[in-house]
Amino acid sequence: MLRPVLDPTSAEWISPRLGGAFGAAGRTVPRGYAAYARLCHPAERDRGGWASWSEAAAETGRRAHGAMQWHALVGSPDPVNLTGSLWRGSPPGRGTLPSHTLTALLALLGDHTSASDAWFGLWEGYGWADEAALSRKHLDAPRLRHPGRDYLLFRGPLTSATELGWRPRPHWFEAQSPNLFWPEDRAWCVATEVDFDSTLVAGEEALVDALVKAPGLEAWRIESDTSLAADGDRINQLP
Structure with a gap:
């Protein structure tokens, strides 16, 4: 306790x-x-369940690595609002x-x-x-x-x-x-x-x-x- x-x-x-x-x-x-x-x-998928960043990278055509940033991984220039994100679920x-x-x-x-x-x-x-x-x-x-x-x-x-x-x-x-x-x-x-x-x-x-x-x-x-x-x-x- x-x-x-x-x-x-x-x-x-x-x-x-x-x-x-x-x-x-x-x-x-x-x-x-x-x-x-x-x-x-982990990130949440729009249809339920969890996804790793590596899985997200594979789905967005990016590369997973130790210093990756989520917004870059999902193709957004905006690290806060994730404008134009290729990821359909929720961010981590x-x-x-x-x-x-x-x-x-x-x-x-x-x-x-x-x-x-x-x-x-x-x-x-x-x-x-x-x-x-x-x-x-x-x-x-x-x-x-x-x-x-x-x-x-x-x-x-x-x-x-x-x-x-x-x-x-x-x-x-x-x-x-x-x-x-x-x-x-x-x-x-x-x-x-x-x-x-x-x-x-x-x-x-x-x-x-x-x-x-x-x-x-x-x-x-x-x-x-x-x-x-x-x-x-x-x-x-x-x-």
Whole structure:
């Protein structure tokens, strides 16, 4: 079960390890790890079901690669509104992983840490946070501060990552995957930036190899300096 953390001091190791050029993966997930992966959030098809970015690329005549950008993949010059998109379904969600993807990721991450507890960061800007079952003491506690983002902190078993979210109605739970989380032993760190349609994972080589090979997940090996900026896709640029 998730427990609120009121003192962010023990979580302040990440911020000094963030940096690099605009758009670099290392501005979102800490540098200093042996390997990095980008987990692309799946897109929804117009007729139902999920599609990987590789499947979308095959259907739009583009090329899938680690630094691809969704708008370039679907033939749109507009990274925000996706004007002229060749994709008929919905684009990948930003800032959160679908529940089935998060569950699969957690199962894999659990095999690459010896810690029983993990830390979780939730971006403070979600409007529903004040209405969720968060205590006033927690909401008023000091934040974990990163460049451009501040987080509410929690601790608990790794599987409790699925507990974050809110209830718009009594029987309707809207899940929100953690924007930042890592195990007590810091064997890896995962970041889902609020504005990104992909999640970044930093860890050991074996973890990244497992992610890239995992069925049901679409992960690409990247570097901490790989640009994920809107203009970072140099392969699928429009003429």
